[in-house]
Amino acid sequence: MATGTEPHPNSGGVRTGTRAAIAAPHLRTDRWWLAPAATAAGLLAFVVYSTWRAFADARYYAAPYVSPFYSPCLAERCHTMHAGPNAPVFGSWWGISPAIIILIFPLGFRLTCYYYRKAYYRGFWLSPPACAVPEPHRKYTGETRLPLILQNVHRYFFYAALLVAGVLTYDTVLAFRDENYRWGHMGLGTVVFLVNILLIWAYTLSCHSCRHIVGGRLKHFSRHPVRYRAWGVVSRLNDRHMQLAWASLVSVALADFYVFLLASGAFTDPRFF
Template identity: 80%
Template sequence: MATGTEPQPKSGTAPGGGVRDGTRAAIAAAHLRTDRWWLAPAATAAGLLAFVVYSTWRAFANADYYQAPYVSPFYSPCLADNCEPMRSGPNWEIFGSWWGLSPALLILIFPLGFRLTCYYYRKAYYRGFWASPPACAVAEPHKKYSGETRFPLVLQNIHRYFFYAAVPVAGILTYDTVLTFRDEHYEWGHMGLGTLVFLLNTVLIWAYTLSCHSCRHIVGGKLKHFSKHPVRYRMWQWVGKLNARHMLLAWASLVSVALADFYVYLIASGAFDDPRLF
């Protein structure tokens, strides 16, 4: 029974840790949610971790990334002279023989940098790996919070520049997809199962890239009068509709690019032959 003489918690403090200050209620419970709030961040962390493990293996493998007419999206464009000889997809030997590592490491920095600094992916791995915060209405366990104002997270602000790099990468993957309408002898008018895999991946990559918040801002974010720019206003509306599905497109394109690479790996390693549709 309370007597009114019990010691009161100091203002702005509460058991359980987390971000606490003078503006927060001194509630003993860490949170008041009763649902399985931890499922979403756990699933996000598992999915991202699976992709990191797979992409790291494939990036450093430096093998089984080309089988005419398919070239893995992880290795295109191939920028080193240690690339496998290929007549499918861009192969620019910009880096000489001094580059002894996998050529995938020269190109993956751009699409991965674009995704790493993406507004959605920030939310995903902040919650999934850093618990910052782990979920809505669940206080994070860290005692201090500086947001993205300090190094290294302040570098997240270069996302718009990675967008400029992501657009030509998507264009190159489109070119690679066009070249899949050839057979192993580079004759046009053919289509294999891999062509459909590449088509799906290209569509999702473009949808994810164009649904980016930076793209939406570039298209119409700086306009003060939409009535004076009807074309850009329509584009801004179209990009806005894609932006509403940015999370779905982020995951779908992540799976599709891994699937496209894995498909090339299977046929390049001899696991099975690419079925020809016509």
């Protein structure tokens, strides 16, 4: 005789004998799939665009702007091409696009970011696809096994992201030069770079790892007033971590695309002064 607690015929995930036996996959009647679908589409669009630009190995410099995808350009050919913050670590033997060297660090930071984990877990792996919608997987091991246990390197990618943000800040300062490297220039590209670096810093500093570094492991905030104030600022940024993650993702792609258009000769950078 049925007791009402038997596993569902398609038992898996949360459908076990200890859960309520509900025939429907879920009881939500709204369009819950829109959010994960939009997330997956947005992330996929960035992956496709950044992959194309990284392997293009061309049109990433238009004086005085250098694409954030290629900075700092560590290959020898970049060093001879423009006057940006370059160090020819890789000589003439390096035959792959210079962007492959540097993109490892900001992409590693974003891939292991707490928000982005949630975004692509839900958008691509349906784990879970939405609140109150059970995931289709039969078991859940979390981030305790390979490869997901490697997500714990996020705190180390944070330090690399700080260095990258510092280099992009220097690039933004250099954007106040004209095509002849004379100071006192400000064009539309300068504004694009300013907006991008502000969003990059806001996203980087809103990171959960940053919040822990600034104010974590303190037993008494009253004894550390400076760190407490800094923790408060980072916490307010952390409240907007999702919005900053998307805004900075769009801004860095737009900054690269702007340089691409200039380098392609699509138009001349409008100059304000």
